[in-house]
Amino acid sequence: MLETAYLIPVYPLFAFTVIIFFTRWNEKLSSAISIGAILIGLVHSVGVLLALISRHGLPYEVSVPFIQHPKILLEVGMWIDPLTAVMLVVVAIVSSCVQVYSLGYMHGDPRWSRYFSYLSLFTFSMLGLVISNNFFMIFMFWELVGLTSYLLIGFWFEKKTASDAGKKAFITNRIGDFGFIIGIILLFAYAGTANYQEVFAKVSAGAISPGMLTAIGILLFCGAVGKSAQFPLHVWLPDAMEGPTPVSALIHAATMVAAGVYMVARGMTVFAGSAEASTVIAVIGLITSFMAATIALTQVDIKRVLAYSTCSQLGYMIMALGLYGVDYAHHHHSVGYYAGTFHLMTHAFFKALLFLGAGSVIHAVHTNDIFEMGGLRKKMNITSITFLIACLSISGIPPFSGFFSKDEIVVASSTHPFFFVGTLLIAFMTAFYMFRLYFLTFEGSPRNQHKYDHAHESPTSMTLPLIVLGFLSIFAGWTGLPFEWFGLTGFSHFVYHGELAEHHPSYLLMAISVVVGGSGILFSYLIYKRKAWSSEAIKAKVLPIQKFLFNKWYIDELYEATIIQPTLTLARKLWWFDASVIDGMVNFAGWFTVKWADAKELFDKYIIDGAVNGIGHVCMAGSFFLRFIQTGKVQFYALVIIVTSVAVVLYKVTPQGAIIYLVLALIVGGVGLLSRLARPERAETD
Amino acid sequence: MENFGTSLGLFWEFIKANPIFCLLAFITILSALYVVTLRNIFHCAIFLVLALFGVAGIYILLGAEFLAAVQVLIYVGAVSILMIFAIMLTAHLASKRISQNNEQTGIAIFASAGFLMVSLGSFAYSIWRVQTTELPENNTLEIGKLLMTDFVLPFEVVSIVLLAAMIGAIVLARREKS
Amino acid sequence: MMMAYLALAAILFAIGIFGVLTRRNAIGILMSLELMFNAVNINLVTFNKFIAPEGLTGQIFAIFVVVVAAAEAVVGLAIVLLLYRNWKGVDIDNINIMKW
Numbered sequence: 024m025l026e027t028a029y030l031i032p033v034y035p036l037f038a039f040t041v042i043i044f045f046t047r048w049n050e051k052l053s054s055a056i057s058i059g060a061i062l063i064g065l066v067h068s069v070g071v072l073l074a075l076i077s078r079h080g081l082p083y084e085v086s087v088p089f090i091q092h093p094k095i096l097l098e099v100g101m102w103i104d105p106l107t108a109v110m111l112v113v114v115a116i117v118s119s120c121v122q123v124y125s126l127g128y129m130h131g132d133p134r135w136s137r138y139f140s141y142l143s144l145f146t147f148s149m150l151g152l153v154i155s156n157n158f159f160m161i162f163m164f165w166e167l168v169g170l171t172s173y174l175l176i177g178f179w180f181e182k183k184t185a186s187d188a189g190k191k192a193f194i195t196n197r198i199g200d201f202g203f204i205i206g207i208i209l210l211f212a213y214a215g216t217a218n219y220q221e222v223f224a225k226v227s228a229g230a231i232s233p234g235m236l237t238a239i240g241i242l243l244f245c246g247a248v249g250k251s252a253q254f255p256l257h258v259w260l261p262d263a264m265e266g267p268t269p270v271s272a273l274i275h276a277a278t279m280v281a282a283g284v285y286m287v288a289r290g291m292t293v294f295a296g297s298a299e300a301s302t303v304i305a306v307i308g309l310i311t312s313f314m315a316a317t318i319a320l321t322q323v324d325i326k327r328v329l330a331y332s333t334c335s336q337l338g339y340m341i342m343a344l345g346l347y348g349v350d351y352a353h354h355h356h357s358v359g360y361y362a363g364t365f366h367l368m369t370h371a372f373f374k375a376l377l378f379l380g381a382g383s384v385i386h387a388v389h390t391n392d393i394f395e396m397g398g399l400r401k402k403m404n405i406t407s408i409t410f411l412i413a414c415l416s417i418s419g420i421p422p423f424s425g426f427f428s429k430d431e432i433v434v435a436s437s438t439h440p441f442f443f444v445g446t447l448l449i450a451f452m453t454a455f456y457m458f459r460l461y462f463l464t465f466e467g468s469p470r471n472q473h474k475y476d477h478a479h480e481s482p483t484s485m486t487l488p489l490i491v492l493g494f495l496s497i498f499a500g501w502t503g504l505p506f507e508w509f510g511l512t513g514f515s516h517f518v519y520h521g522e523l524a525e526h527h528p529s530y531l532l533m534a535i536s537v538v539v540g541g542s543g544i545l546f547s548y549l550i551y552k553r554k555a556w557s558s559e560a561i562k563a564k565v566l567p568i569q570k571f572l573f574n575k576w577y578i579d580e581l582y583e584a585t586i587i588q589p590t591l592t593l594a595r596k597l598w599w600f601d602a603s604v605i606d607g608m609v610n611f612a613g614w615f616t617v618k619w620a621d622a623k624e625l626f627d628k629y630i631i632d633g634a635v636n637g638i639g640h641v642c643m644a645g646s647f648f649l650r651f652i653q654t655g656k657v658q659f660y661a662l663v664i665i666v667t668s669v670a671v672v673l674y675k676v677t678p679q680g681a682i683i684y685l686v687l688a689l690i691v692g693g694v695g696l697l698s699r700l701a702r703p704e705r706a707e708t709d
Numbered sequence: 710m711e712n713f714g715t716s717l718g719l720f721w722e723f724i725k726a727n728p729i730f731c732l733l734a735f736i737t738i739l740s741a742l743y744v745v746t747l748r749n750i751f752h753c754a755i756f757l758v759l760a761l762f763g764v765a766g767i768y769i770l771l772g773a774e775f776l777a778a779v780q781v782l783i784y785v786g787a788v789s790i791l792m793i794f795a796i797m798l799t800a801h802l803a804s805k806r807i808s809q810n811n812e813q814t815g816i817a818i819f820a821s822a823g824f825l826m827v828s829l830g831s832f833a834y835s836i837w838r839v840q841t842t843e844l845p846e847n848n849t850l851e852i853g854k855l856l857m858t859d860f861v862l863p864f865e866v867v868s869i870v871l872l873a874a875m876i877g878a879i880v881l882a883r884r885e886k887s
Numbered sequence: 888m889m890m891a892y893l894a895l896a897a898i899l900f901a902i903g904i905f906g907v908l909t910r911r912n913a914i915g916i917l918m919s920l921e922l923m924f925n926a927v928n929i930n931l932v933t934f935n936k937f938i939a940p941e942g943l944t945g946q947i948f949a950i951f952v953v954v955v956a957a958a959e960a961v962v963g964l965a966i967v968l969l970l971y972r973n974w975k976g977v978d979i980d981n982i983n984i985m986k987w
Contacts, residue, residue: 653985653986654983654986655982655983655984655985655986656979656980656982656983656986657979657982658811658813658907658908658909658916658979659813661907661908662813662816662817662820662908665820665821665824665904665908666816666819666820666823669820669823669824669827672827672831673823673827676830684823687819688816688819688820688823691815691816691819692815692816694815695812695813695814695815695816696812699812723891727888727891730891734891734895737895737899738895738898738899738902741899741902741903741922742902744902744906744915744918744919744922745902745903745905745906745909745910745915745919745922750912750914750915753915753918754914754918757918757921757922760922760925761921761925764925764928764929767892767895767929768928768929768932771892771929771932771933771935771936772936773932773935773936773946773949775946775950776928776932776946776949776950776953779950779953780928780953783953783954783957784921784925784953784957787957788921788956788957788960791960791961791964792914792917792918792960792964794964795914795964795967795968796914798968798971799914799967799968799970799971810909810910810911811909811910811911811979811980813908813909814909817904817905817908817909818905820904820905820908821901821902821904821905821908822901824900824901824904825897825898825901828897828900828901829894829897832890832893832894832897833890837889837937837938838938839889839937839938840937840938840939840940842940842941843940844936844940844943845943848943848946851943852943852946852947852950855942855943855947856947859942860947863951867951867954867955870954870955870958871954871957871958873958874958874959874961874962875961877961877962877965878961878962878964878965881962881965881966881968881969882965882968882969
C-alpha cells in the first residue's frame with residue numbers, strides 16, 4: 024500500500040485525461056470514470072492510513088531525482104507521514120462526496136464532462152500537493168490547484184461576475200505565490216536542498232541565521248496567506264462563491280484553502296524556528312478570523328455567510344499554528360499544532376456539509392438570499408437535519424466533532440491573554456451567525472410563499488453525501504479522545520510535531536468554550552426565532568457599524584483605489600508608448616525596407632544585369648575580332664606553329680630576343696596582310 | 710668589313726679544301742630553292758629529282774653507301790615518279806601562269822629565316838663530342854646484320870606500314886562504282 | 888666539317904619549311920615535305936659518322952625514315968587525287984571550310 028501511494032493522485036489524473044480526450048461526448052461515462060477514480064483513490068488512501076497506523080506512524084519516503092547537477096538536485100517524490108495520510112483521507116472523502124453530489128446538482132448542465140474533468144484535475148493537484156516531499160514539488164501542485172480553482176470558479180463564464188471572480192482568485196493567489204517562491208528559493212539557497220527532511224535537519228541544527236529564517240518564514244507564509252484567504256489577500260474568497268456550490272464545498276471549504284494550513288503545518292520546523300515569524304502568523308490569523316466573523320454577522324447571501332465563516336475558521340487554524348510556533352521558539356510545549364491540524368480535519372467535514380446543504384437549499388428555492396427563505400425544515404428533512412448537525416459542530420457543542428477541535432484551539436490560546444479574549448469573542452460570533460443562518464433559512468414562516476411552494480427535498484445523489492458528511496461531523500472528532508484506536512491513543516499521538524508530549528485536559532477551559540458557544544446560540548435564538556429583540560431595531564441603532572461590516576470593511580474599495588486604478592493607469596500609459604513609439608519605429612522599419620528594396624531593384628537592374636550583359640557583349644565583340652584567326656587554312660596554322668616554336672626556343676637563350684622576334688613577326692605579318700588587302704583580288708586558280 | 714673579308718677568305722679556303730662537298734651542296738640547295746619557287750609544278754618535280762640525287766651524293770661522302778643506293782632507288786626511282794604521275798593526273802591548264810606562292814610568303818620567309826638562325830646558332834654553340842672512329846668497311850653487310858638482329862622489330866613493322874599504305878592508297882583512290 | 892653538313896641540313900630544312908608554308912599546289916607541299924625529310928636524314932647520317940659511329944644506328948634510322956616517308960607520300964598523293972576529284976583542282980586556298 025505504502026509503496027504504491029504515488030498512485031493515489033494518478034487515479035484522478037487518469038480520469039481527467041480519459042475524459043478530456045476520449046469520453047467528452049458520453050456524459051454518463053465521464054462522470055462514472057471520475058467518480059470511480061476518486062473512490063479507488065479513497066480506498067487506497069484509507070489503506071495507506073491503516074498501513075501507517077500499523078507502523079505506529081513511522082514515516083515513509085521515496086524519491087526520484089528529476090534534475091541532477093552537482094549543485095542542484097530537484098527531485099520528485101512522496102513523503103507519507105501521519106499528517107499526509109490524514110489529509111489524503113480527508114481530501115478523498117470530501118472529493119467523493121462532492122462528485123456524487125454533483126451528479127444531482129449539475130444535472131442538465133451542457134458542460135457536464137468538462138466539469139467532472141476539472142474536478143478530477145483538481146483532486147489530482149490536491150492529492151499531489153499533500154503527498155509531495157520537497158518544496159519545489161509542493162509549489163508545482165500549489166500552482167496547479169490555483170489553476171483548477173480558476174477554471175472551476177469561472178465555470179459559468181458567460182456570467183461576467185463569474186469570470187471576474189475567477190480572475191480575481193487567480194491573481195490574488197499569484198501575489199501570495201510570489202512571496203512563497205521567493206521563500207522557497209531562499210530556503211533552497213541557504214539550506215542547499217528543497218527536500219523537507221533535509222531542510223528541517225538543517226534548520227534544527229541552526230544552519231540558517233535567525234534573521235534569514237524569519238524572512239523565509241514570513242515569505243513562505245505569504246503563500247498560505249494567498250491560498251488560505253488570510254488578511255490581506257482574503258478578498259477573492261467571497262467572490263469565489265460565483266462558482267457552482269459543489270465547487271465551493273470542495274475547494275473553498277475543505278481542501279484548497281486548507282492547503283495553506285497544511286503547508287504551515289508541514290513546514291512548522293521552519294516557522295517554529297523563528298519566534299517573530301510565528302508571531303506574524305498568529306497575529307494575521309487572529310485578524311483574519313475576527314474580521315471575517317464580524318462581516319459574516321451581516322451578510323444576506325447564504326453562500327457569503329459560509330464563505331466568511333470559512334475565512335474565519337481558517338484564521339483560527341492559522342492562529343493556533345502560529346501560537347504553537349511562538350511557544351516552541353520559547354521552549355514551551357503547546358497544543359497549537361494538534362489543535363490546528365485537528366480542526367483542519369473536522370472543519371473540512373462540517374464545512375463541506377454546510378456548503379452542500381446550502382446548495383441543496385439553493386437548488387430547491389432557486390435563490391441565495393436568506394431573506395427569501397424560511398420554514399424549509401418542514402419541506403427538506405434531510406437537508407435541515409444535517410445542516411443543524413453541522414451548525415452545532417461549528418459552534419463547538421459536544422459531542423459533535425467541532426467541540427473537540429475548537430476546545431483545543433481555546434486551550435492553545437489560553438496562555439496568550441490577548442489571543443484568548445479574541446478566540447472566545449470569535450467563538451461567540453461564530454455560533455451567533457451560524458444559527459442566525461439556520462433560523463432564517465429553516466425555521467420560522469416562509470418569507471416568499473411562491474418559492475416555498477416549489478421547494479422540495481433534493482434527490483438521493485445529493486442527500487446521500489449530506490448524510491455521510493453528517494455522520495463524519497459527529498464522529499470524526501472522537502478520534503481526539505484519548506482512547507485506543509488501532510493501537511494509538513488519539514489524534515494527538517498520531518499527528519504531532521517535535522516530541523510527543525502528554526497534555527492534560529483542562530475541564531475549566533472546556534466549560535468556558537461550551538458556555539461561549541451556547542450563549543451565541545441563545546442570543547441568536549432569541550433574536551431570530553423568538554423575536555424577543557427585533558433585528559431591525561438593533562440594526563438601526565448601529566447602522567454605521569452595520570454598513571461598515573456589510574461592505575466587507577471597504578477593503579475591496581481600498582484595493583481598487585490604491586492598487587488597481589494606478590496599475591490600469593500605468594498600463595494605459597505604457598500602451599500609449601507602445602502604440603506610438605514602438606509601432607512608429609516598426610512602421611518606419613517597414614517603410615524603409617520597401618524603399619531600400621526599390622533602390623536595390625535599380626541597382627540590380629542596371630548594374631548587376633549590366634555587368635552580366637556586358638560580359639556577353641564583350642565576348643561577342645571579342646569574338647568578332649578573334650574569329651579571323653580561324654582562316655580555315657592549314658598553312659596558316661602551320662605558320663603559327665613554326666613561329667611560336669622558334670620563339671620559344673629563342674626565349675631559352677635570350678628572352679629579349681624572343682620578344683623582338685615576335686614583334687617583328689607581327690609587323691611583317693601585318694604588312695603582308697595589308698598589302699594583300701590593298702592588292703586587287705586575283706582570279707581563282709581553279 | 711674586314712670580318713666580312715676574312716670570312717669570305719675562309720669560305721674560299723673551305724671550298725678549296727672540300728670541292729666535292731661544296732659542289733654537291735650547291736646543287737642540292739639550288740634545286741631545293743627551285744622546288745619551292747617555280748610556277749610550273751612539273752619543273753618543280755624535276756628539280757626535286759635533282760635535289761634528291763644531290764642528297765644521295767652527300768650520303769656517299771658521309772660513307773653511307775647503302776643508304777645512298779636506297780635513296781636513289783626509293784626516292785628518285787619511286788617517289789618522284791609517283792609525284793609526277795600525280796601532277797599529270799591533277800594538271801590544270803590555267804595554273805601555269807599564276808604564282809604558286811600564297812599570301813603568306815613574306816611571313817614565311819621570316820619564319821624560316823628565324824628557324825635557320827636558331828638552328829645554326831644552336832649548332833654553333835653546342836659542345837659536340839666528336840669521335841674519330843672509322844666506320845665499318847662493308848657498310849651493306851653491317852646494315853644487313855643489324856637489320857636482322859637488333860632492328861628486326863622495326864623492320865617487320867615497317868613492312869606492315871608499307872602494306873597498310875598500299876592498301877590505303879588503293880582504297881582512297883579507287884573510283885566509285887556508281 | 889661536321890658543322891658544314893649540319894648547316895647544309897639546316898638550310899635544306901628551312902627551305903622545306905618555306906615551301907610547306909607557301910606553296911599553293913598540294914603536291915608542291917608534299918614535295919617540300921620530302922625536302923624536309925631528306926634534311927633530317929642528312930643530319931642523322933652526320934651524327935652517325937661523327938659522333939656515334941658504332942652500331943650504324945644513324946644510317947638504319949635514316950633507312951626507316953626513307954621507307955616511312957615513301958609510304959606517307961603514297962597516301963598523301965592518294966588524298967590529293969581525291970581532292971582533285973571533288974574540288975576540280977588542287978589549290979589549297981580553296982580548302983577552307985573551317986573558316987569563320
